[in-house]
Amino acid sequence: MAETEDSTRERILAAAQDLFARHGFDATPTSKIATEAQVPKGLVHYYFNRKPDLLTALVDKLPSEHVELGEVVVDGDVCTSLCRFVDRLDRNLDGSSLLSHLLWREADTHEVVRDALQARYRKMVAQIGEVITAASRHRIAAERISAAAALLAHALSFRHSMARHDGGAGHGDGASMDAEVRFVAEALAS
Template identity: 60%
Template sequence: MGGEDPGTRERILVAAEELFAESGFDATPTSKIAARARVPKGLVHYYFARKQDLLAALVERLPDERIEPARIVVPGDLTASLCRLVAELDARMKASRLLSHLLWREADTHRAVRDALQERFRRVVDQVRAVIVAAGAGGLAVADVDAASGLLALAVSYRHSVARHEDEAGDPSMDREVAFIAGALTGRPVVR
């Protein structure tokens, strides 16, 4: 496929993302994707042999949630470190709200999407765990760190799954939740 045009492939992906988010994967024919992308239908199949391949390519576009802990950790301040992590994860997901909407919508009917979202969740748990450890919250029981990491990752994932329903002005922070988790881990309740 030496004659591929990355601009054409991108237009097809953008059109598919928009239409799948609007109508759902199953209700969107490739002819509609081609029309929205302003390309012949055959070109859609040139780049993506099956419609399922379009969905797989969109799954790969999920924002990378790997964040170097050293970039966001405030040594000795678990609450601030976790707040900075949540803000960074939120910023990355906000950059692709439409994609987020599409993937959460299709997770129930497409195993590849569900698997990708579960893998993303596991990476967020690992990221939270790394920040807790890097913030200097040493001496904590591994089970407590694991439980806190899972709880915060669940809260972040839930927010991202419903982000498309939130009004931009009414987007609540998770400062209270983060302070609660940090206080529970350190034994020092934080009032924010």
């Protein structure tokens, strides 16, 4: 049975992801990607015109960070709602911690990666703000919600960017994240 174009493309992407993670984007020639994927070098360029197109395709492979509010919001309980939101994001990360780490590292030198990660961060801030608003029974000033959402998004982004270095747990120190969420929720309640 002949291999499909999709599986060939996926093999190339998997090889690129692995090699970029081990050696970095700039230190990985397309010939090495072809060898790792067990395809002719020309096939790498058939699917990806330029080497940076591989990074763009890897960015597209990141799992969606969208979480339905109804799945996490507990009416009147901002802390539990935020903990449930964090748990959902962590589960989404489970299968892509290596990819996430790779992309965070490459964001310093590749604009397409940096732009994609910044857009994901802005979406995360917006979603955290929506969770806080939906879970709270009292009105919280928009500035406080924005500050709390940005603070929590920074903590989550840092944790997700470091997931590869936490001994395989995938989420860093969960107890610490719970403490950070509680701190944010208590600050909003005061």
